[in-house]
Amino acid sequence: MSEYEHTCMIRGDGGRTIRAILDRICNKWTLLIVATLDQGSLRFTDLHKQIPGISQRMLTLTLRNLERDGLVSRTVFAEVPPRVEYELTPTGKSLIPPALTLAGWAMEHVPHIEASREAYQNRA
Known part of the structure; x- marks a missing residue:
């Protein structure tokens, strides 16, 4: 039995909790926001400037979800x-x-994945 299957059995939710957490972490913007905040705390506008292509609305929603999940803290200064x-x-x-x-895994395997994609396209 895999660790995933064991965890699902203990939780009794069929893996819903783990899938929900992975969905949050693996969405389009979360890892970019987390990696950017790894440099230190940032104001919203500075964070927005450092993540190309993200809308203000999507940044707000993602930050709110990350705060709710306990990955990001939000501090309001009375100024x-x-x-x-x-x-x-x-x-x-x-x-x-x-x-x-x-x-790192993705970077290491880019050539193989691209070659596989090309081979797949050529078969069709």
Whole structure:
């Protein structure tokens, strides 16, 4: 029995919890936001500038979800105008090593994957 199957049996939810967490972590923007915040806390506008292609709305939604999941903390400073900063929590920081491992795997296997895709297209 795999660790995944064992965890699903213990939880009794058929893997729904794990799939929901992986869906959050593996979405289009989460790892980019987490990697950017690994440099330190940032204001919303600075974070937005450093992530090309993300809309303000998507950044807001993703940050809200990451805050809800305990990966990002949001600090509001009582200033005029108000200043809000986002930073990784210890749980968010713990995501960096596996994310780097996955990115390294992807970079290492790009030639093989591209060759397989081309071979597949040529078969069709």
